[in-house]
Amino acid sequence: MKFVAVSDTHIVPKGQPSRGLDTAERLRLALADLAENHSDAEFCVMCGDLADHGDPAAYDHFAEIIDGFPIPLKIMIGNHDHRENFRTAFPRMPVDGNGFVQSVHVSEHGHFIFCDSYEAGRVDGRMCERRLAWLDDRLTDAGRAGVGACVFFHHPPYRTGGRIDALRLTDHAAVGEVLSAHDHVRHIFAGHTHRIASGTWRGIPFATFGATHYNNGLPLVGPAGHLRRFVSPAYSTVVLVDDEQIVVHANEFLNDNPEVDAAHFDHEKIDALIAAGGDISAIRDTAAG
Ligand SMILES: [Fe+2]
Numbered sequence: 001m002k003f004v005a006v007s008d009t010h011i012v013p014k015g016q017p018s019r020g021l022d023t024a025e026r027l028r029l030a031l032a033d034l035a036e037n038h039s040d041a042e043f044c045v046m047c048g049d050l051a052d053h054g055d056p057a058a059y060d061h062f063a064e065i066i067d068g069f070p071i072p073l074k075i076m077i078g079n080h081d082h083r084e085n086f087r088t089a090f091p092r093m094p095v096d097g098n099g100f101v102q103s104v105h106v107s108e109h110g111h112f113i114f115c116d117s118y119e120a121g122r123v124d125g126r127m128c129e130r131r132l133a134w135l136d137d138r139l140t141d142a143g144r145a146g147v148g149a150c151v152f153f154h155h156p157p158y159r160t161g162g163r164i165d166a167l168r169l170t171d172h173a174a175v176g177e178v179l180s181a182h183d184h185v186r187h188i189f190a191g192h193t194h195r196i197a198s199g200t201w202r203g204i205p206f207a208t209f210g211a212t213h214y215n216n217g218l219p220l221v222g223p224a225g226h227l228r229r230f231v232s233p234a235y236s237t238v239v240l241v242d243d244e245q246i247v248v249h250a251n252e253f254l255n256d257n258p259e260v261d262a263a264h265f266d267h268e269k270i271d272a273l274i275a276a277g278g279d280i281s282a283i284r285d286t287a288a289g
């Protein structure tokens with residue numbers, strides 16, 4: 001199965017920029033690209049920081065932009081959001097029994113668990129006891145169903161090497177204990193850092209989604225002691241899941257890099273090589289070879 005992801009959209013009320021960027025237009029371009037090229041995705045997760053300041057006017061704007069998007073949406077909130085304003089704007093979005101914006105997508109290829117790490121008045125993320133208990137129960141559900149689970153947070157529980165590590169999921173140790181208690185956790189996904197990274201944490205693979213807003217460059221701390229933030233490319237993410245593997249593709253929907261001239265590649269030869277499964281003798285014998 002395929003799912004797609006969009007993260008850190010930072011929508012502001014109509015007509016306003018966010019950090020000098022038109023975040024509404026960037027989200028529109030991301031969604032148009034996904035609708036055109038990935039409409040076979042089972043769901044699209046929006047991994048938090050939907051709005052820049054969590055205000056009702058921004059959520060109205062966000063609702064207008066996502067209206068009519070053909071892929072089923074799973075919406076999470078981040079530190080820039082506001083849980084009550086979000087719930088007022090999107091009353092049909094699922095929440096858990098305690099009102100946290102947490103839900104599960106049950107798929108033939110496993111359970112996809114979307115967590116709410118928003119904590120009012122904080123930039124770092126929190127998973128309180130009630131949220132952790134919910135996560136533990138959902139992982140138990142997946143275990144009983146005999147399938148794997150992918151777990152999504154806005155705030156990564158792992159460190160990515162920059163100053164933002166101070167603003168990650170503060171309850172990372174408790175989160176790690178819950179995840180480690182289940183042997184069927186296949187992958188962690190997160191947003192928040194506006195920078196693509198992947199690795200393992202406590203033996204669990206993770207990937208951080210790039211943002212549709214600006215993305216941070218390297219070095220993680222620039223010469224002036226601050227992050228370097230870039231207008232492009234911006235990213236959505238395409239993830240392919242089957243019982244054997246999970247593959248995460250960064251999708252540079254906003255990419256102003258020039259393409260390498262197609263004339264530099266002999267496509268007839270490449271097609272023949274692929275048809276032969278990589279056997280070079282197959283293209284030596286063709287006219288193209
Ligand atoms: Fe963000």
Ligand SMILES: [Fe+2]
Pocket residue numbers: 049078079080154191192193
């Ligand atoms: Fe964030």
